[in-house]
Amino acid sequence: MSLLEIENLHVASQGKEILKGLSLVIREGEVHAIMGPNGSGKSTLSYTLAGRQGYEITAGRILYRGEDLALFAPEERSAKGIFLALQYPVEIPGVTTMNFLKAALNAQRRARGETEFDALSILRLVRETASGLNIPEEMLRRALNVGFSGGEKKRLEILQMALFKPSLTILDETDSGLDIDALKLVADGVNALRAPDRAMLVITHYQRLLDYIVPHRVHVLANGRIVAEGGSELAHELEAKGYAGFVKDAA
Amino acid sequence: MAIIQETRDRVASLGEKYKYGFVTDIEMERAPRGLNEDTVRLISSKKGEPDWMLEWRLSAYRRWRQMHEPNWARVHYPKIDYEQAYYYAAPKNAEQPKSLEEVDPKLLETYKKLGIPLHEQMLLAGVAVDAVFDSVSVATTFKAKLAEAGVIFCPMSEAIRDHGDLVRKYLGSVVPVTDNFFATLNSAVFSDGSFVYVPKGVRCPMELSTYFRINASETGQFERTLIIADEGSYVSYLEGCTAPMRDENQLHAAVVELVALDHAEIKYSTVQNWYPGDEQGKGGIYNFVTKRGDCRGRGAKISWTQVETGSAITWKYPSCILRGDDTVGEFYSIAIANHFQQADTGTKMIHLGRNTRSRIISKGISAGHAQNTYRGLVSVHPRAANARNHTQCDSLLIGKECGAHTVPYIESRNSTARVEHEATTSKIAEDQLFYCLSRGIGQEEAVALIVNGFCREVLQQLPMEFAVEAQKLVGISLEGSVG
Numbered sequence: 001m002s003l004l005e006i007e008n009l010h011v012a013s014q015g016k017e018i019l020k021g022l023s024l025v026i027r028e029g030e031v032h033a034i035m036g037p038n039g040s041g042k043s044t045l046s047y048t049l050a051g052r053q054g055y056e057i058t059a060g061r062i063l064y065r066g067e068d069l070a071l072f073a074p075e076e077r078s079a080k081g082i083f084l085a086l087q088y089p090v091e092i093p094g095v096t097t098m099n100f101l102k103a104a105l106n107a108q109r110r111a112r113g114e115t116e117f118d119a120l121s122i123l124r125l126v127r128e129t130a131s132g133l134n135i136p137e138e139m140l141r142r143a144l145n146v147g148f149s150g151g152e153k154k155r156l157e158i159l160q161m162a163l164f165k166p167s168l169t170i171l172d173e174t175d176s177g178l179d180i181d182a183l184k185l186v187a188d189g190v191n192a193l194r195a196p197d198r199a200m201l202v203i204t205h206y207q208r209l210l211d212y213i214v215p216h217r218v219h220v221l222a223n224g225r226i227v228a229e230g231g232s233e234l235a236h237e238l239e240a241k242g243y244a245g246f247v248k249d250a251a
Numbered sequence: 252m253a254i255i256q257e258t259r260d261r262v263a264s265l266g267e268k269y270k271y272g273f274v275t276d277i278e279m280e281r282a283p284r285g286l287n288e289d290t291v292r293l294i295s296s297k298k299g300e301p302d303w304m305l306e307w308r309l310s311a312y313r314r315w316r317q318m319h320e321p322n323w324a325r326v327h328y329p330k331i332d333y334e335q336a337y338y339y340a341a342p343k344n345a346e347q348p349k350s351l352e353e354v355d356p357k358l359l360e361t362y363k364k365l366g367i368p369l370h371e372q373m374l375l376a377g378v379a380v381d382a383v384f385d386s387v388s389v390a391t392t393f394k395a396k397l398a399e400a401g402v403i404f405c406p407m408s409e410a411i412r413d414h415g416d417l418v419r420k421y422l423g424s425v426v427p428v429t430d431n432f433f434a435t436l437n438s439a440v441f442s443d444g445s446f447v448y449v450p451k452g453v454r455c456p457m458e459l460s461t462y463f464r465i466n467a468s469e470t471g472q473f474e475r476t477l478i479i480a481d482e483g484s485y486v487s488y489l490e491g492c493t494a495p496m497r498d499e500n501q502l503h504a505a506v507v508e509l510v511a512l513d514h515a516e517i518k519y520s521t522v523q524n525w526y527p528g529d530e531q532g533k534g535g536i537y538n539f540v541t542k543r544g545d546c547r548g549r550g551a552k553i554s555w556t557q558v559e560t561g562s563a564i565t566w567k568y569p570s571c572i573l574r575g576d577d578t579v580g581e582f583y584s585i586a587i588a589n590h591f592q593q594a595d596t597g598t599k600m601i602h603l604g605r606n607t608r609s610r611i612i613s614k615g616i617s618a619g620h621a622q623n624t625y626r627g628l629v630s631v632h633p634r635a636a637n638a639r640n641h642t643q644c645d646s647l648l649i650g651k652e653c654g655a656h657t658v659p660y661i662e663s664r665n666s667t668a669r670v671e672h673e674a675t676t677s678k679i680a681e682d683q684l685f686y687c688l689s690r691g692i693g694q695e696e697a698v699a700l701i702v703n704g705f706c707r708e709v710l711q712q713l714p715m716e717f718a719v720e721a722q723k724l725v726g727i728s729l730e731g732s733v734g
């Protein structure tokens with residue numbers, strides 16, 4: 001069954017139409033990549049999926065497990081198993097990373113009618129998961145993302161993904177600003193979570209990340225529409241030829 | 252009784268919004284409305300006070316008659332009619348209970364609703380509570396353990412009778428009878444409060460705690476608290492306040508005096524959650540409070556920590572007089588104003604002695620239509636060589652209709668002094684909120700989380716059991732502020 005069906009999606013932000021009829025189907029277990037130049041609408045797509053304020057669906061729809069996603073607030077989408085790893089994770093001064101993770105995990109559990117974790121079991125769970133991602137304990141005691149390096153911030157996003165175990169993960173330019181070691185670490189984290197009942201949408205500007213997270217399908221986004229689709233070999237073709245050819249086709 | 256029923260219905264209809272909005276149905280004994288010398292005499296005689304105390308009160312009353320209500324704070328409220336208020340109210344049958352069993356079960360029920368553990372829980376919590384119910388202290392616990400250490404912790408009225416010499420020596424020595432309009436009024440009509448004396452070299456074996464609660468309608472509550480830490484002693488004192496919901500505004504004018512002698516330390520923490528009024532700004536407590544500590548001896552330290560979330564009007568400047576050489580004053584504050592609340596709060600650090608140090612951290616949060624002002628004075632006198640002050644004032648705005656104001660006064664008359672002032676104003680950023688939401692944390696919880704993070708430096712100053720409650724309170728008081 002398809003997990004996510006995006007049908008002829010039009011999205012406007014600040015009065016400007018950015019997505020202009022995007023369609024995409026993702027089934028459980030699949031990893032899809034969306035590649036595109038700056039300004040093609042990649043981040044708009046990820047924010048729209050997560051339900052961020054200010055991104056208005058003007059036509060088309062998004063079905064998630066057959067339900068219209070527009071009916072749900074961002075926090076409800078999270079509880080339903082949608083997770084967006086942000087390109088620029090946000091700093092929250094004074095809130096320790098551990099506290100934040102606890103609040104998020106328990107809020108999701110509450111929303112699903114599950115019992116909340118007590119402080120101790122969360123501590124244990126987070127520590128275990130973090131050590132697998134090479135995240136030192138000291139980082140968990142620091143304020144969320146405050147003073148974190150680019151690599152640390154991205155690893156923390158992956159830690160959240162590992163903790164939340166989402167059905168659909170959207171990675172929004174997770175590779176940006178990462179050196180090759182950090183990139184590998186992040187990719188390993190993501191690959192470890194590949195499972196038959198989980199899907200991922202990897203949004204990236206560069207093919208580099210897709211060497212490590214090999215997708216089932218690659219879609220090229222330009223001017224708010226999918227202009228080309230193919231297997232993972234399409235990413236290499238893009239790398240060789242550049243976006244110019246595809247963008248012209250779209251115009 | 253009709254009023255009480257009406258209030259109850261109102262509370263019920265408002266549901267959970269103000270958790271402490273219930274009224275205890277106990278017969279009250281009241282002085283007639285209004286204030287004159289007879290009212291003062293009545294209060295004094297009800298408490299069986301000695302003549303010197305009555306004279307002290309009367310001198311305050313006569314002085315007060317000649318004073319004017321101050322109007323320099325950034326708060327607006329209709330004129331208070333002091334002749335319409337009641338100045339004395341006490342639950343009947345609440346006089347001199349010899350044990351908890353003698354305390355009216357309804358009172359205990361009230362405390363239970365407030366979450367104050369009075370029985371065995373108290374042992375576990377290790378907190379001694381001198382609970383003030385309107386004007387009369389009804390229960391004092393842990394006296395034996397404190398007495399063993401030589402610590403006196405009792406209602407002020409009892410202290411006046413049993414420890415007259417100490418009270419006489421120190422009462423009004425930090426906040427004089429003539430200090431200001433509200434303090435002078437308090438001096439005339441104060442009903443009760445707490446008295447603490449920690450003898451030389453004694454570290455008080457437990458946190459001392461008082462819950463104040465205004466219950467009777469149209470009754471001003473005028474507590475008077477006096478804490479004396481003798482040489483080399485230490486005491487930590489917690490004060491929590493809640494009041495039921497009422498339409499009319501209630502006046503609260505307390506005075507707290509702290510005296511720290513040579514190398515003594517007093518830590519005074521407040522969580523103030525008086526009824527703030529409804530979402531339209533109707534009702535709520537007018538809180539005009541004078542709190543001042545005197546670091547009288549060399550090397551003494553006084554630390555104020557306050558979490559102010561309640562009251563329609565807050566007018567409060569817990570201050571430190573750094574009289575002795577090498578003394579330290581601290582002020583840590585969280586002031587939250589939501590809906591139509593107005594808070595004008597801050598501190599005064601008066602550096603008189605050499606090598607005196609003070610630290611001010613103020614976190615102001617404004618939401619709804621609220622106005623939140625930090626007003627502070629750092630004053631370095633000519634003798635205060637090497638005085639140091641660091642002030643940090645951070646304001647957080649939630650929404651577009653509220654205001655944050657910072658009014659620091661700095662006076663330095665010694666060239667070796669160093670005074671630093673830092674201030675920031677920020678908003679809860681949309682991307683911070685979205686980040687929380689996208690991780691499953693709902694709007695209100697997200698705001699509470701972000702604000703608690705903003706306040707962290709101050710929350711850390713609170714004793715553990717209070718910090719947890721304060722964090723929850725931060726969330727509750729900002730409900731409905733976003734969205």
